[in-house]
Ligand code: DAT
């Protein structure tokens with residue numbers, strides 16, 4: 001099945017200079033990159049992204065982590081990968097959620113760690129299923145930032161304030 005999935009290189013992945021390594025591994029899947037950008041993650045975006053975990057004891061640390069507060073890198077790299085079995089292929093490369101349990105050759109197994117404070121610094125995010133992928137892609141990207149029309153869109157007339165170059 002042709003599908004799309006959200007990939008985030010988390011602040012620890014950026015700080016450890018793993019971007020090239022991760023992109024190389026992902027390119028071996030023959031999936032296509034349909035969108036990519038560097039994002040400064042607001043608390044609001046972080047909390048929305050992980051809202052299904054809001055009752056967990058590690059939630060606050062998770063929000064601080066994805067915002068880059070532990071890595072003095074206040075950014076993540078966000079991408080949409082597209083192609084045959086994209087979700088399963090990227091999840092497989094990423095490895096298990098717990099980096100100590102992840103296969104040693106997976107990205108999380110090779111490069112992740114659990115901090116003494118119990119934070120899973122697992123380097124990469126990958127959507128878990130097609131419903132989550134849709135929710136996450138729509139949260140992180142606007143339609144015009146993605147090169148394919150993945151989900152239905154509509155045109156609205158808007159007169160909103162926006163920042164422009166001077
Ligand atoms: P995944 O990222 O593999 O989809 P998830 O959606 O269940 O896993 O959790 C999101 C993130 O939350 C995960 O990447 C790391 C963190 N996390 C999950 N379970 C945790 C735990 N028991 N302790 C600390 N952090 C955890």
Ligand code: MG
Pocket residue numbers: 126127128
């Ligand atoms: Mg998940």
